[in-house]
Amino acid sequence: MSTRLILFFFLLMSQHVALTQTTISGIILDHKGKELPGANIMIKGSYDGTTADISGKFSFETSKEGFQILLIKMMGFKAVETVIECTGGEIEVGNLTLKEEITDMNAVTISAGALEASDENKAVVLRPLDIVTTPSAMGDITGALQTLPGTSTVGNDGRLFVRGGDASEVGIYIDGLFVGNAYGSRVANVPTRTRFNPNLFKGTFFSTGGYSAEFGQALSSALALSTKDLSVRNQGDLSIMSVGGGYSHTFSSEKQSITASANYFDLGPYQSLINQNFDFESPANGWDFEVASQKKLSKGGHLKALFRTEGGGMELWQPVPGVEGRGVRIKLNNDYTYGQANWSNFLSNDWTMFGGVSYSRNVDNILYDSLKIKNTGETLHAKTYGIKDFSDRISMKLGLEFFRQNYSEALPNENLQRNFKDNRIFAYTEWDWYLSSKLVFRTGLRAGSSDLSSQLWADPRVSFAFQISDASKVSLAAGTFNQMPVENFRVLNPNLANSEAKHLIANYFFQKEGRTFRAEAFYKGYNNLVTFDGNQMDMSNLQNEGEGYAQGLDIFFRDQSTIRNTDYWVTYSFVDSKRQFDQFETQVQPSFAPRHNFSLVIKHFITNLNSQIGFSFTANDGYTYTDPNLNGEMNSKTKSFQNLSLSWSYLPKPNLIIHLACTNVLGRENVFGYSFSQTPNEDGVYVSLPSGQVAPRFLFLGVFLTLSKDKTANQLNNL
Known part of the structure; x- marks a missing residue:
């Protein structure tokens, strides 16, 4: 029961x-x-x-x-x-x-005009390791960037020239803060370099146009460098090189790190062994001291600081066309100081905040024959911005900037001086509109004012990107860009207004399985370029009356997977540029804007020998110049520029690196232009002298030793 x-x-x-x-x-x-x-x-x-x-x-x-x-x-x-x-x-x-959610993993990014090197999910082009191992770069940041699309190699200058623009049209930033006088001072066709070591940075954003409203005062390009975060270990790094040496030491803990470095170089011993084309009285020499610090703050904040000071100089004789003898003696002594600090943090309500300040001071003491000249420039930059994510589809950036610029030129023996001071204020905003994970629009506006020129201006900018497939996308960018004239123009005429450029860029980008392809067409129109009467030594009647354009196509291909242990990239840029500027009365092709530019970089790692060999070849179709013996302006052209460079890096021990590199291995006699006598000789001919390379080739040997508890650590860990 x-x-x-x-x-x-x-x-x-x-x-x-x-x-x-x-x-x-x-x-x-x-x-x-x-x-x-x-x-x-x-x-x-x-x-x-x-x-x-x-x-x-x-x-x-x-x-x-x-x-x-x-x-x-x-x-x-x-x-x-x-x-x-x-x-x-x-x-x-x-x-x-279900509605699509926009995240960092699936959102398309805008690439028109931009080359990213900091975000591995985007167009990785150059890391610090790529920079130091590119043979033709010799460890120089701009030297490596000259192998990328949109740039032109101007061998007797060394600075960045982008898409028909001169070097002053490139703004350089570290952690978003402007760097005044980022290149070493130069004289008499001796090329210069950027002042900062690539080991300092973790990533590079290089824009060849159409860049963010965050950056201004650059008609052609923005180069934004991001410093490294916390170092992972205590270590010392010793460098012994054919041109000098240095030592850096890093102290690291869980929440902060600091690296101090000092370097000295002197080309005297090297030039005593290797014949030079230039007549040096005193070869280039210099020193630098640098401190970089990083600290983690509470609630996810970061604080970074950087300080650098350096000094150096050179003395040489510059021959004068039609005049016998060694020519004019030119002596340069340079002192430079740069410092910055910045803070960033993630706040409540989806706000990200940034604030920072930078200061640079550059002093050039020049002796030109018997004339003493002292040029002093100071730039203060303060900046703050906030980023607000209203949703996964709308993001806003809102920022303010302040620039204070002081510049003076003096003749100490004559007790003469001219100078200017200018305060500039900027406000900018930028909005990203994610219509889907495959389509994004960016709208921006940057407005500024100058006390000195009593000028107000506004630069609208817009761009969009569309994801065609998982591996490819297209993007467009357009906008207006303003820039104040360079200091040596403004000190002569403080009333000079901004020069202006309008950009239009169309980009196709493909990346899959270690291969990257990038094609970009561009047009850039110039207005209000500075013109003057006379020549560079005797400028008068400076005005904003010049105009011009630059248009063309860039092609870039990089392959890191097809050939085992091999990484290579190929670049071709076509630039059609004409402008009326400086002393030119008509629109001419500038000497710094070759029409055809090509580069090939190959790096191959040999595992059995613990070695990497590097090969780079750079070429263009030559540089224009004005021959007074002929009619017209920019009426002649040099033969093509070609430079084949090789390098070899060897690790005999994990903490020891030996690096050997040679530029222009074939010893090609590259000519960048000609200088002519001021008056014709008895035959009615203006006598000329070529402007060429400092030496047929440059050879570099470096030994780099790392001292730490981790016996496998070396300087590659910093890159």
Whole structure:
């Protein structure tokens, strides 16, 4: 009897459970109305649920009763919750639509005009390791960037020239803060370098046009360098080179690190062994001292500081066309100081804040024959901005900047001086509109004012990108860019206004399985360029009356996977540039804008020998110049520029690196232009002298030793 009673109650309970089971079914669709397989559907707070099938349909049972929350989730889409009432039987919820969620993983990025080297998910082009191992660069940041699309190699200058613009049109920033006099001072066709070591940086953003509203005072390009975060270990690095030596030491802890370095170079011993084309009285020499510090703050904040001071100089004789003898003696002594500090943090309500200040001071003491000249420039830059993510589809950046610039030119023996001071204020805003994970628009506006010129201006900018496939995208960018004239113009005429450039850029980008392809067409129109009467030594009547254009096409291909242990990239840039500027009365092709530019870089690692060999070849079709013996302006052209460079890096021990490099291995006699006598000789001919290379080739040997508890650590760990 008891057994029958227990069985009766069991059957009764089973019938009750069966009566309270609820079947839930429906279809999951995406924002375009297409079926979405793989979505997860569940009763919130329970284990009851299922996964949508290949047609987006789902069906499952639950024993839950009453009002419940049905949760639908899928990666890349916003989760959806809907309330249902479980009373037994069947519930058909119909079509449930998931909206796309924009994240860093799936959002398309704008690449028009930009070459990223800091975000591995974007167009990785050059890392610090790429820079120091590019043979023709000799460890110089701009030297490596000259192998990228949009740039031109001007061998007797060394600075960055981008898409028909001169070197002053490139703004250089460290952690978003402007760097005044970022290149070493130069004289008499001796090329210069950037002042900062690539080991200092973790990434590079190089824009060849159409860049963010955050950056201004640059007509052609913005080069933004990001310093490294916390160092991972205590270590010392000793460098012994054919041109000098140095030592740096890093102290690191869990929340902060500091690196101090000192270097000295003197080309005297090297030039005594290697013949030079220039007549040096005193070869280039110099020293530098640098401190970089990083600190983690509470609540996710970061504080960074950088200080650098350096000094150096050279003395040489510059021959004068048509005049016998060694020519004019030129002596340069330079002192430079740069410092900056910046703070960043993530705040509540999806705000990211940044604030920083930088200061640079450059002093050039020049002796030109018997004339003493002293040029002093100071730049103070203060900047703050905030980024607000209103949702995964709308993001805003809002910023303010202040520049204070002082510049003076003096003749100490004559007690003469001219100078100017200018305060400039900028405000900018930029909005990113993610219409989907495949389509994004960016709108920006930058406005500024100058006390000195009593000028106000505004620069609108817009860009968009569309993801064609997982591996490719297209983007467009357009905008207006203003820049104050260079200091030696403004000190002569403080009323000079901004020069202006308008950019239009179309970009195609492809990246897959270690291969990158990039093609970009561009047009840049110039207005209000500075013109003057006379020549560079005797400028008068400076005005904003020049104009011009630059247009062309860039092609870039990089392959890191096809050939084992080999990385190579190929670049071709075509630039059609004409402008009326400086002393020219008509629109001419500038000497710094070759029409055809080509470069090939190959790096191959030989595992058995613990070595990397490097090969780089750079060429262009030559430089224009004015021959006064002929009619017209910029009426002649040099033969093509060609430079084949090789390098070899060897690791005999994990903490020891030996690096050997040679530029212009074939010893080609590259000519960058000609200087002519001021008056014709008795035959009515203006005598000329070529402007060429300092030496047929340059050879570098360096030994780099790392001292730390980790015996496998070396200077490559910093790159």
